[in-house]
Amino acid sequence: QLFISGIMDYDYVAGLPYGGEAIATEFLNLLADGKAREAKFDKIGQGSDRRIVNFKIIVPPLVCSTWKSVLLIDDVLSSGKSLLEAAAAVEKAGFRVTAIATAVDREQGGREVLRKHDYGRIVSVFTISELLAFGVLTSRISISQFYEVMNYLETTREDLLKENQLAC
Numbered sequence: 001q002l003f004i005s006g007i008m009d010y011d012y013v014a015g016l017p018y019g020g021e022a023i024a025t026e027f028l029n030l031l032a033d034g035k036a037r038e039a040k041f042d043k044i045g046q047g048s049d050r051r052i053v054n055f056k057i058i059v060p061p062l063v064c065s066t067w068k069s070v071l072l073i074d075d076v077l078s079s080g081k082s083l084l085e086a087a088a089a090v091e092k093a094g095f096r097v098t099a100i101a102t103a104v105d106r107e108q109g110g111r112e113v114l115r116k117h118d119y120g121r122i123v124s125v126f127t128i129s130e131l132l133a134f135g136v137l138t139s140r141i142s143i144s145q146f147y148e149v150m151n152y153l154e155t156t157r158e159d160l161l162k163e164n165q166l167a168c
Contacts, residue, residue: 009120010071010098012057014039016086019075023103027073039070039095041086052082055089069098077102077124079160080110087119104128108153109160128153 013036015024021040028038042054055070070090072083077100087097097119105111105124114122132149135141 010036010069011067012037012039012070012095014041014055014070014072014086014090016052016072016074016082017041017043020073020102023075024073027101036071037067041089052085052089055086055093055095057093068095070095071099071101072097072119074100074102075104077105077110077114077122078108080113083110083114084117087117099123101125104131106153108157112161 013024013028015021024038028036038058040056040058041052042056043050043052045051072086072090074083074086077083083100090097099120100114100122102124104126106128111122111124129150132141132146136143136146
């Protein structure tokens with residue numbers, strides 16, 4: 001909490017449905033200064049058809065307030081698609097994304113995709129390679145499983161970056 005609140009400037013905290021909502025709620029509960037206010041997203045559809053369609057402020061800003069900055073929180077960063085949809089909803093509502101935080105970065109190219117849009121700081125508590133390395137060090141997974149997962153992630157990362165025409 002101190003790490004994120006100390007490096008990011010935001011007025012509202014919004015968690016993406018559904019994994020990010022619980023993290024955002026707990027993050028707000030940890031804030032001692034009460035600086036940030038909660039915002040919400042609406043999501044429609046299921047599976048690959050799901051979309052983020054709306055951004056709304058739970059506690060409206062003061063009439064003369066210029067509060068417009070939003071911290072987006074999600075559980076996992078993979079392709080960045082959900083976060084891009086959320087950022088578009090934020091911008092459509094007249095606000096701006098000033099930071100993005102996730103619990104885990106799957107290192108599949110999402111960070112690179114998001115950086116192209118200048119959303120400020122993008123931070124993750126862990127990367128998937130850190131979590132996998134911890135699994136190996138604690139004998140929860142084998143070194144061959146580590147490499148199998150890392151190879152899969154690298155392949156999907158290359159495909160995503162090709163789709164988005166990004167140079168590595």
